[in-house]
Amino acid sequence: MKKEHKDRAFEFEHVPCALCGSEEERQLYEVPTTVYGRKERIWYVKCVGCGLVRMNPRLPAEVLLALYSELRVCDFDAGGGAAESCYSTAQEPRRRLVEKYCRGGRLLDVGSGDGQFLHTMKKAGWEVEGIEIVESQAAYQREKLGLTVQTGTIETAEFQGRVFDVITLWALLEHVPDPLSVLRHAAESLSPDGTIIVSVPNIGSLEAFLFRRRWFGLCPPFHLFMFEPKTMKNISVRAGLSVERIIYASTATTLMKTVKNIKHGNYTFLPPIHAPDSGSESSPIKSVLKQLVFQMAVVPALKMIDVLHLGAGTIYILRK
Numbered sequence: 001m002k003k004e005h006k007d008r009a010f011e012f013e014h015v016p017c018a019l020c021g022s023e024e025e026r027q028l029y030e031v032p033t034t035v036y037g038r039k040e041r042i043w044y045v046k047c048v049g050c051g052l053v054r055m056n057p058r059l060p061a062e063v064l065l066a067l068y069s070e071l072r073v074c075d076f077d078a079g080g081g082a083a084e085s086c087y088s089t090a091q092e093p094r095r096r097l098v099e100k101y102c103r104g105g106r107l108l109d110v111g112s113g114d115g116q117f118l119h120t121m122k123k124a125g126w127e128v129e130g131i132e133i134v135e136s137q138a139a140y141q142r143e144k145l146g147l148t149v150q151t152g153t154i155e156t157a158e159f160q161g162r163v164f165d166v167i168t169l170w171a172l173l174e175h176v177p178d179p180l181s182v183l184r185h186a187a188e189s190l191s192p193d194g195t196i197i198v199s200v201p202n203i204g205s206l207e208a209f210l211f212r213r214r215w216f217g218l219c220p221p222f223h224l225f226m227f228e229p230k231t232m233k234n235i236s237v238r239a240g241l242s243v244e245r246i247i248y249a250s251t252a253t254t255l256m257k258t259v260k261n262i263k264h265g266n267y268t269f270l271p272p273i274h275a276p277d278s279g280s281e282s283s284p285i286k287s288v289l290k291q292l293v294f295q296m297a298v299v300p301a302l303k304m305i306d307v308l309h310l311g312a313g314t315i316y317i318l319r320k
Contacts (some may be wrong), residue, residue, distance in 0.1 A: 008153030009034075010035070010053070010060070010063040010106065011060070012057035012058065012060060013057055013058060013059075013060050014056060014057045014178060015054070015056055015057070015058065015177075017050060017052055017054065017237055018052070018054065018177070018178050018180055018225070019047065019050050019052045019179075019180060019231070019234065019238070020047060020049040020050040020052070020177060021049075021066065022047055022048060022050070022191075024047070024049060025045040025046060025047055025048060025056065026045060026046045026048060027043055027044075027045050027211055028045060028046050028053065028281075029043070029044045029213035029218065029265060030042070030043050030045045030213065031043075031044065031213045031220045033219055033220040033221050035059065035063075035320070037068070038320070040056070040221070042055055042057075042167055042220045043055070043057070044056075044213075044218060044220075044226065046109070047059060049230075050231065050232045050234060051230060051231055051234075052225065052227075052234075053203050053225065053226035053227075053228075053277045054224060054225050055220065055221070055223070055224050055232070055296065056227070058221065058224055059221050061177050064175075064222065065133060065134070066235075067221075067222075068133070068134050068222075069111075069134050069136060071134075075099070075205065077087055080095070080266035080312070086292075089120075090116065090248075091116050091117045091119075091120035092120070094117055094120075094122060094170065095120050095124055096115075096169075097167065097197065097247075097315070098121070098166055098197065099124075101164050101166070101195045101197075101317060102166050102194075104125060104165075105126065105127065105165030105166065106124060106126070106127045106128075106129075106162070106163075106164045106165050106166075106191075107121055107126045107127065107128050107129070107164060107165065107166045107168065108128075108129050108130070108131070108132050108164040108166070108167045108168070108189065109121075109128070109129075109130045109167075109168045109170070110130075110154050110167065110168065110169045110172055110182070110186065111131065111132065111133070111169065111170070111172035111175070112130030112131060112132045112137075112141060112147075112149055113114075113132065113137060114136075114137055114140060114141070114145075115137075115140065115141035115145045115147050115149070116247070117131065117168070117170065118141065118145070118149070119132050119145050119147065120148050122147065128147065128148070129147075129148045129149070129159075129164075130147055130148070130149040130150070131149065131150050131152060131153065131154055131157050132149055132150075132151060133151070133152060133153055133300075135151050136153075138150070138151040139151075144266060152181075153176075154182055154185045154186060154189070155181060155182070155185050161190070163189055163190060163191045163194070164189055164191060164192050164194060165191050165193075165195070166184045166194060166195050166196075166197065166216055167189065167190055167195075167196045167197070168196075168198075169186070169196070169197070169198045169199070170197075170198045170199050171199055171200070171225070172198075172200060173198055173225065174200050174219075174223040174224065174225050174226065175202050175223065176224070176225075177221055177224060179225055179235060180235055180238055180239060183196075183198075183235060183236065183239035183241060184239045184240065185319075186239075187239050187241050187306075187320060190320060192320065193319075194319070194320070195244075195317060195318070195319060196241065196317075196318040196319070197230075197315065197316070197317060197318070198313045198315070198318060199249070199253070199311060199313065199314070199316075200227045200309060200313075200314055200316070201218075201223070201226065201227070201313060201314075202216035202217075202225035202227070202228055202230070202248070202312055202313060202314045203217070203227060203228050204229065204230075204310075205250075205305075205310055205311055205312040205313075206222035206305055206308075206310040206312070207236070207250075207254065207255060207258065207312040208226075208312065209263070211258050212229040214258060214262050215254075216254045216257040216258040216259060216261060217254055217258075217312055219302055226265060227314070229243075229246055229309075229314070232246075232316055236237075236316070236318055241318040241319065241320060242319055242320075243316055243318060244317045244318065244319050245316075245317040246305075246309075246314060246315070246316055246317075247306075247314065247315040247316075247317070248306035248307075248309055248310070248311030248314055249306065249311060249313045249314065249315050250302040250305055250306050250311035250312045250313050251302070251312075251313060252298055252299070252302065254312050254313070255298070255302070255312070271281040282290075289299060
């Protein structure tokens with residue numbers, strides 16, 4: 001089905017399951033979204049053979065890359081010291097998690113985005129490298145942050161025999177057209193005692209069950225795959241890896257964005273490149289009340305959901 005918007009032409013493609021190759025599928029959710037200003041409807045389906053959830057049909061890789069390339073990269077230098085402090089602090093939980101499994105060494109971040117995580121790890125004494133498919137973002141990391149970042153994918157990257165003690169894939173695997181290939185290449189670049197850390201949304205979560213097609217974790221047209229522990233274990237084994245631990249790590253972000261989308265009837269899961277200022281500010285009393293509700297109700301509820309292994313976010317610790 002070919003669509004055109006001004007000078008942009010794109011065609012949705014039907015794909016078999018990336019894990020088992022089956023074309024038998026069961027439709028789960030029909031989700032409206034917007035591509036280049038055009039309203040589209042996208043299906044998430046579940047493979048009858050292995051249970052992996054994928055978007056089908058989906059946009060081809062080159063169209064998705066063009067969409068990603070239009071996203072604005074934050075300017076690290078814009079706010080001076082205050083910006084640097086916030087920039088690094090946001091990555092501290094990830095740094096602590098990594099150093100729980102490895103105290104130091106060589107680290108590769110696949111899909112390194114704007115370099116926040118790599119910058120934090122470099123300051124902590126790690127030898128870091130990154131891979132980023134969007135050229136403008138890779139260039140930003142090289143030129144502004146002084147990081148070693150290759151433009152491309154892990155399949156096209158060249159390491160000249162280097163292996164890594166830790167390889168991180170933060171919120172990446174759901175975006176790639178072939179997650180099995182990505183994990184296999186990561187395994188090949190991992191040191192014998194190394195660790196791969198993968199974070200993905202959990203399609204088996206309570207939030208996904210309750211909100212279904214309105215769940216923010218689907219994020220069409222960008223999230224091509226949805227994982228749960230069963231399928232993640234399956235794909236890891238096929239990549240020559242084993243799941244050492246699963247961490248359920250819900251955050252309020254997905255929940256709040258889901259509620260906001262439902263409230264406004266909005267299925268545009270990604271904000272505009274230059275989001276306008278709404279011009280409205282909450283009163284101090286209202287802000288305090290919101291924080292109280294958040295800390296006393298929302299946070300404890302999310303922690304309990306994680307304890308029950310129903311959290312909306314999952315982090316997988318993988319080893320050879």
